[in-house]
Amino acid sequence: MMQLNIIPKHQGALLFQSLSVCTKETEMGVDLGQFMILSEHNRFGFGGHETFPFRYGWLKKAVDGIQVLGDDRAIVELGVGKNMVRSIRHWGLATQMLRVRNGRQLEVSEIGRLLMQKWDPYLEDPASMWLIHWLLIYNPARAAVWHLVFTSYTKPEFTKGLLVEFLSDYAARHGLKVKESTVSRDVDCFIRSYVASRSDRELLEDSFGCPLAELALIQPLRDGEGFRFAIGPKPTLPLEIFGYSLFDYLERVAPTRQTLSLSECLYGQGSPGQVFKLDENSLIEYLEALQEYTEGAALLDETAGLKQLYCRRKVAPLSFLDAYYAGWRT
Incomplete structure (x- = not known):
């Protein structure tokens, strides 16, 4: 039986009463109607990571050190090299913790402020890494390879x-001008983001490993060359993070529709089923739990x-996050 992390009904129910867009402050003081997490689907970005997957503590460094990221002070204040x-x-932007305003000014995004300065600054809850995974996959402008592999590559196994x-x-088919060597470096970084090397597994959390590896979404094959997606239940993926991703997905691909087939939720390009690598039984369990959680929305x-899946009432995706972290912090 899949373990779902569901907050008590009395904490979440009030957030799901015919909400088209949340316009009132919640008990945590967050106006959920003021922002929406969107991706730039018309752009694909490659490189930028300097061959490094992001490490433990890096996203907090990005948010806390935003004032120095663009100058030489960052080397001293962040305690790392120029690369x-x-x-x-790059990773602050790719995970949507940071954003660029007016074409050049770097600032902490609203979701970055909430997650890194209020909800879970040290990413202690596994739910936060699932959320970051979703945000990263839905930012093709900064992480095209991550986006395409989890939304468009349909085979269960792969090699570099x-x-x-x-x-x-x-x-080539979509007219994207990128060198194969750049793609190769991105694939290397992608694999190291989700698969810890033997040396990484032997080190402490605050060292060289990428925290996305904790999600165990990709596993190495015994031949030492290939990898496979771990398709099936995700015990550390809370219902609220799934709910957020599902309604975020609905707003992107079917904003005017009231129904979505189970197949679309499971196999649709960019669906929660694909991004979280769920199997049919796991998806159904989440959807059934979501029905009760949203009181039939x-x-x-x-x-x-x-x-x-019938969407009987609109639900603001960020309502799920606000409810989850309100329950987690108590």
Whole structure:
């Protein structure tokens, strides 16, 4: 049985009463109607990470050290080399903790402020890493390889060579000008983001490993060359993070629709099923739990043998995050 992290009904129910957009402050003081997390689907960005996956503490460094990320003070204040400073800046932007305003000014995003300065600054809760994973995948402008592998690559196993071939072919078919060597470096970094090397596993958390590896989404094969997606239940993925991702997905791909098939939730490009690598049984358990959690705002039903998700009332995706962290902090 999948372990779902569900906050008590009395903490969450009030957030799901015919909400088209939240416009009132919640009990945590967050006006959820003032911002929306969006991705730049018309742009694809490669490189920028300086070959480093982000490490433990880097996203907090990005948020806390935002004033020095653009100058030489960062080397001293952040305690890392120049290339790592550039990498920290990149990952702050790629995970949507930071954003660029007016084309050049760097600032902490609203979700970055909430997560890194209020909800979970040290990313102690595994839920926060699932959230960061979703935000990273939905930022193709800064992390095209991460986005494309989790949303468009459909095979259960891969090698580095197969991913480079898939991504290079995708770039050619869509007119993206990127060198194969750049794609290859991105694939290397992508794999090291989710698969800890033997030396990384032997080190402490605050060292060289990428925290995304804790999600165990990708596992190495015994041949030492290949990898496979870990498709199935995700015990550390809370219902609220799933709910946030589902309604975020709905707002992106079907903002005017009231129904979505189970197949679309599981296999649709960029769906929670694909991004979190869920199997059908796990997805159904989440959807059934979500039906109770939202008091019927999301309803899983079956008609003529076809399972459908009915969105009976609009729910602001960020309501789930606010409810989850309110419960986690108490």
